[in-house]
Amino acid sequence: QVQLQQWGAGLLTPSETLSLTCAVSGGSFRGYYWSWIRQSPGKGLEWIGEIDHSGGTYYNPSLKSRVSISLEMSRTQFLLKVTSVTAADTAVYYCARRERDAAAGWYFALWGRGTLVSVSS
Amino acid sequence: EIVLTQSPGTLSLSPGEGATLSCRASQTVSSNYLAWYQQKPGQAPRLLIYGASTRATDIPDRFSGGGSGTDFTLSIIRLEPEDFAVYYCQQYGRSPYAFGQGTKLEIK
DSSP states (O other): OOEEEEEEOOEEOTTOOEEEEEEEESSOSTTOEEEEEEEETTTEEEEEEEEETTSOEEEOTTTTTTEEEEEEGGGTEEEEEEOSOOGGGOEEEEEEEEEEETTTEEEEEEEOOOEEEEEOO | OOOEEEEOSEEEEOTTOOEEEEEEESSOOGGGOEEEEEEOTTSOOEEEEETTTEEOTTOOTTEEEEEETTEEEEEEOSOOGGGOSEEEEEEOSSSSOOBOOOEEEEEO
């Protein structure tokens, strides 16, 4: 059974870089999109961006200037980096897998458990 | 960018009753690529419905999704105690993939 396990630093100070990793166990990278989503009390659920198995990236315009997503194919992991964080980046961050249904398109089928990241001085 | 508005904000019902949750989009959702999630405190969202009406794996048939275009609904018949949670809709037809603000289903 495919699982997503995620980890990263949980406490940052303003201006630092947020870095999270999501590991895919029991499955392959190929044929899916790999996303990051965050949830904060102020903004609710927000899609951050995603990467496909060949390394193509797609970002939410609201965060594009500060976000990068990359793959580590050899370790079946994908990474999220958000630069110059502020208190507004405090949220639970989820990794997720999008898979394709012939009729229902590319839906978010599988989610990680989430990582709480707090930004405070 | 598509904005999703869910109503009501809070729904108070008793176990055994039925619930209808609404999700309205600011623009047509491409190919009705609309999903519903259930979230309980401290947990990740759990996929219930995708493609507006297809139940995800292991989701009981008490849950059903409907609608098209800009207006979608999630219906739950015969509410069980474990159904009381927050429910979100999401459109995944056009990037950025937006979520609604949620409907809290609480025990009356």
